[in-house]
Amino acid sequence: MELAVEHDRAARRFHATVDGHRCVLDYTLxxxxxxIVHTGVPAEVGGRGIAARLTETAVDAARAAGWRVAPLCSYARVWxxxxxxxxDLLA
Known part of the structure; x- marks a missing residue:
C-alpha cells in the first residue's frame, strides 16, 4: 500500500490520512x-501496516537528524x- 506520511515538525507529529481516517505518531524532542509517545491508527483502517510505516518514517527521520530514539509507546517498543x-538508534 502506498502511504504518504507527512512530518509536522511544529506539532512533533508524523501523520497520514487513510480512507478519511487520521493516523498519527506523536513524539517529543x-x-x-x-x-515516541503515541502511535494511533483507527480500527477502521487497522491491520494494513500503517503504524509500522509511521514508525519507520519517524525512525528514518531520527537517523537523518542524528537523534537517538526512546520508544515509550507500546507499539514502538514492539516495532x-x-x-x-x-x-543502534535506541537511547
Whole structure:
C-alpha cells in the first residue's frame, strides 16, 4: 500500500490520512532524543501496516537528524523488537 506520511515538525507529529481516517505518531524532542509517545491508527483502517510505516518514517527521520530514539509507546517498543537493524538508534 502506498502511504504518504507527512512530518509536522511544529506539532512533533508524523501523520497520514487513510480512507478519511487520521493516523498519527506523536513524539517529543529533548536535545537529540526523540521519544515516541503515541502511535494511533483507527480500527477502521487497522491491520494494513500503517503504524509500522509511521514508525519507520519517524525512525528514518531520527537517523537523518542524528537523534537517538526512546520508544515509550507500546507499539514502538514492539516495532523495535521486530526491526533489529534500527536498534543502534535506541537511547
Amino acid at each position: 529533548s536535545g537529540d532524543l526523540m521519544s 523495535f523488537e521486530r526491526h533489529p537493524e534500527f536498534r
